[in-house]
Amino acid sequence: MDNLFKPQHLRDFMTEIFLSFDLPHEDSLLATDVLAYSDEHGIDSHGVARLKTYYDLLKAGKINPKPKMxxxxxxxxxxxxxxxxxxxxxxxxxxxxxxxxxxxxxxxxxxxxxxxxxxxxxxxxxxxxxxxxxxxxxxxxSSKGVAPFNGKEKxxxxxxxxxxxxxxxxxxxxxxFASSTVAYGKVEIAKRKGEKVPLGWCIDKEGRATTVPDAMMEGGALLPLGGTKEGxxxxxxxxxxxxxxxxxxxxxxxxxxxxxxxxxxxxxxxxxxxxxxxxxxxxxxxxxFIEVDEFKRNMDDWIKTMRATPPLPGAEKVMIPGDPERLAYAKRIKNGIPLNGEVIKSLEIISRETGIPLPEHTLSSGDG
Structure with a gap:
């Protein structure tokens, strides 16, 4: 079961963390908004779960808090x-x-x-x-994690x-979408939950297909989108x-x-x-290219046409790209952001080291 946190409370916490490294206020809000977008839209692999790594890199002086682009x-x-x-x-x-x-x-x-x-x-x-x-x-x-087609090394x-x-x-x-079968963070989420991953996502260090997150993370690799020759x-x-x-x-x-x-x-x-x-x-x-209003109307027509496609047996309906994130957003803004215990532990470490209080969770939920 995951604990639910109010979206704005998590945003406030992240902003305070970035400010503690002397990032300008505008930049701290911007960085927070990018991370919060992920959590609020159901992309758990790229949100506050990543805060500890940014924190560690900033603390070690490996990221410039005031860059001059x-x-x-x-x-x-x-x-x-x-x-x-x-x-x-x-x-x-x-x-x-x-x-x-x-x-x-x-x-x-x-x-x-x-x-x-x-x-x-x-x-x-x-x-x-x-x-x-x-x-x-x-x-x-991003850093290597995916084998090229027909290769076994990242x-x-x-x-x-x-x-x-x-x-x-x-x-x-x-x-x-990632150009790999799945984002690396999805394997990390499975590892945190003690779950296996679907066959076809990754290989172990010997190049054999595996469903065990650790087998991929310890010398193995993700596969490119499509996976095998057959795919x-x-x-x-x-x-x-x-x-x-x-x-x-x-x-x-x-x-x-x-x-x-x-x-x-x-x-x-x-x-x-x-x-x-x-x-x-x-x-x-x-x-x-085209009148803006005409393009938008045509896009609406395209969406309605795709949604009207008869679904596969057992499938609920055809969704367009962006629908899953919108559904997650509506649910999470209302009910809260579900955070796994491992993610909460990482935030507690940051809180202890900085003295910035971690917001209290509200409820427990199976969402996440």
Missing amino acids: RVVREKTSVSTVDGDNGLGLVIGPKCMEMAMDKAGKHGSGWVAVRNTNHYGAAGYYPIMALPKNMIGLSMTN MLGTNPIAMAFPTEKEPPVVVD SGHKGFCLATMVDVLTAVLSGANWGPFATPFAIHVAPPERKVGKGIGHFFGAWDIDG
């Missing part, structure tokens, strides 16, 4: 930004704003980012473009891709390749197996091929 290269609608080893939760939103500004001037905007770290849930960023009648995109690479990150499309009356379409795992490998190149090779960040680990206890690779990890942000001004 700079554009290192630029041509009209494209640019590369150096994040000065700043918190990815802060650098990410600011670079997405830059991409949208470029899109407003030139029809599209593209920003590659190096020298930063984990930026939370990829889906947070393209949603920023929706109020501006733009289509948004974000990608990030060489790539989970390398997620996210896009968001505005609508008129229907909720927006929000696409957010067309080469397609997931192609997606991961695309993300790695756009986020890291293009920006001058560390790519593939050389990406900087997020976990503080993991030794960095001996070889460096760039600075930090990389992100990539994009925005398209819809008005440059």
Whole structure:
């Protein structure tokens, strides 16, 4: 059973933690908003469960609390930004704003980012473009955890891709997925709960399929989306390749197996091929393609058509990308954020060390 916490109470706690490291107030609120987005939308692998790692990295001086971002290269609608080893939760939103500004001037905007770290849930960023009648995109690479197709050694990150499309009356379409079979955090959640994972998610250090989280985490690897040859795992490998190149090779960040680990206890690779990890942000001004209102109406029609598809036997209904997160949001804003005991323990450590009180949980729930 998980304990439920009021969303605003968790937000206040996270903000105070970031402020304790002398992050500017605006940056502390921004970092909190990115993490809270995950918890409030049911993405438990990328929210407050990650706070302890950010805390440890800041405490060890491995993240710059007051970075001076700079554009290192630029041509009209494209640019590369150096994040000065700043918190990815802060650098990410600011670079997405830059991409949208470029899109407003030139029809599209593209920003590659190096020298930063984990930026939370990829889906947070393209949603920023929706109020501006733009289509948004974000990608990030991450430390190695995924084997390339037909390989048994970790060489790539989970390398997620996210896009968001505005609508008129229907909720927006929000696409957010890892290029691996599953996000690494999902395996961590199974480990915390003492559960096994589905066959096809990962392999052990010998390259054999496994359902045991520890077997993957101790020398094994996640598989690319699709997994095996029969599942067309080469397609997931192609997606991961695309993300790695756009986020890291293009920006001058560390790519593939050389990406900087997020976990503080993991030794960095001996070889460096760039600075930090990389992100990539994009925005398209819809008005440059089609009348905005027409596009939104067409999106509504697309959504209604997809939802009207007869469901599979035993399935409830067809959902569009973004529906599960919206359902989770409605439930969690009303009832609270469910936190696992292991996550609560990590927050209690932070609370003891900083003197910042952890908010009290309200109820127990099986949600989570």
